[in-house]
Amino acid sequence: GQQLNQSPQSMFIQEGEDVSMNCTSSSIFNTWLWYKQDPGEGPVLLIALYKAGELTSNGRLTAQFGITRKDSFLNISASIPSDVGIYFCAGHRSGTYKYIFGTGTRLKVLA
Amino acid sequence: DGGITQSPKYLFRKEGQNVTLSCEQNLNHDAMYWYRQDPGQGLRLIYYSQIVNDFQKGDIAEGYSVSREKKESFPLTVTSAQKNPTAFYLCASSTAGGEKLFFGSGTQLSVL
Numbered sequence: 001g002q003q004l005n006q007s008p009q010s011m012f013i014q015e016g017e018d019v020s021m022n023c024t025s026s027s028i029f030n031t032w033l034w035y036k037q038d039p040g041e042g043p044v045l046l047i048a049l050y051k052a053g054e055l056t057s058n059g060r061l062t063a064q065f066g067i068t069r070k071d072s073f074l075n076i077s078a079s080i081p082s083d084v085g086i087y088f089c090a091g092h093r094s095g096t097y098k099y100i101f102g103t104g105t106r107l108k109v110l111a
Numbered sequence: 112d113g114g115i116t117q118s119p120k121y122l123f124r125k126e127g128q129n130v131t132l133s134c135e136q137n138l139n140h141d142a143m144y145w146y147r148q149d150p151g152q153g154l155r156l157i158y159y160s161q162i163v164n165d166f167q168k169g170d171i172a173e174g175y176s177v178s179r180e181k182k183e184s185f186p187l188t189v190t191s192a193q194k195n196p197t198a199f200y201l202c203a204s205s206t207a208g209g210e211k212l213f214f215g216s217g218t219q220l221s222v223l
Contacts, residue, residue, distance in 0.1 A: 003153045031210050042117075042201055042214035051212065088153075092209055096162060100214055100217055101153045 004089055006102035014110050019076040021087060021105040028069035029091035033099075034061075034063045046087075047074070081109050113138050115215035117202050122220045124196060125172050126191065132187045132218045134202030143185040144203040144212075146169060160185055186203065189220060 006023045013019055023032070031050055037057035047058050049065035049072060056063055062075045072089055089102040115136045124130045136143065145157040156169030160179040174193025179185055189196045200213040 033212060040199075040217070040219065042115075042216045045211060045213060048211050074123075077185075090212065092212070094208065097144075097159050097205070098156070098211055099154075103153055 002100050004091060004100055004102040006089060006105055007086055007104070008105055010106040010108070012108045012110060015081060019079055019083070019107060020073065022071060022090075024071045025091055025100070026070070028093075029100075030069075030094040031046055031066050031092040032063070032072035032075050033092065034072070035088050035090065037103050039085075040096060040108040042093065043088070067080035071085075076107075078081045079107075079109050081111050083107060084109050085102045113188075115199075115204055115213060116201055117215035117218050119218060122218055124220060124221050124223050127190075127191045129188055129190050130143065130220065131201075132189070132220070134185045134187065134215060135183055136185075136204045136215075137183060138204055139182075140204035140206060140213075141182065142182070142205045142209065144205070145177065145185070145187045146173070146201045146203065148199040148201060149215075156188065157200075157218055192212070 004023050004025050008042050033048050034046045037043040047063040048058050052069050053067050054065040060077045063067045064073045086104045087108050088104040118125040118133045129133050142161050144159040155171050158177045160166035166177050166179050176220050177187045200218045205212045
């Protein structure tokens with residue numbers, strides 16, 4: 001099935017650093033969703049975006065809906081050890097029940 | 112608290128056996144989904160249901176069956192026809208229009 005291209009695939013960062021990741025698609029979406037998944041657990045919805053250019057924050061997390069509607073970005077500021085996990089994006093088109101998921105970014109934070 | 116409850120957390124299947132994974136939500140969502148997650152791979156849609164007593168096959172429905180007799184419940188049966196059932200199974204539900212998708216905590220199914 002189709003997957004969204006997400007980068008980077010994985011990253012090691014030092015505690016306190018900022019992190020950026022993105023998700024790109026060949027087609028447009030009406031909604032972008034960002035999730036964090038810990039090992040053996042279900043994904044937790046972090047941020048939902050509904051409008052091109054929209055910038056939304058949730059604590060230290062900030063996500064943006066790309067103006068072309070084909071991409072989205074997630075930033076984590078001042079990372080802490082509990083930020084470790086897999087982050088993935090999902091795109092959704094209005095009027096459908098199909099979600100397309102990103103390949104995931106594995107984040108590892110070095111204390 | 113509102114949410115999606117999946118049970119059991121771990122499940123083991125013997126050869127030739129059918130097993131059923133439970134999914135219950137109290138979010139009052141009409142749409143519910145089952146996804147399969149394999150290590151290092153993305154989520155693949157097994158089945159989804161937009162309304163009670165109706166459901167549609169997803170991308171990998173072979174070897175699986177579902178029912179939707181109540182709005183709150185969407186159980187998934189992994190039948191003996193599914194030859195490679197070992198995976199992490201995730202149930203989800205979405206808001207009207209699908210603008211937000213929420214997941215349960217997952218069930219890890221393994222074959223004995």
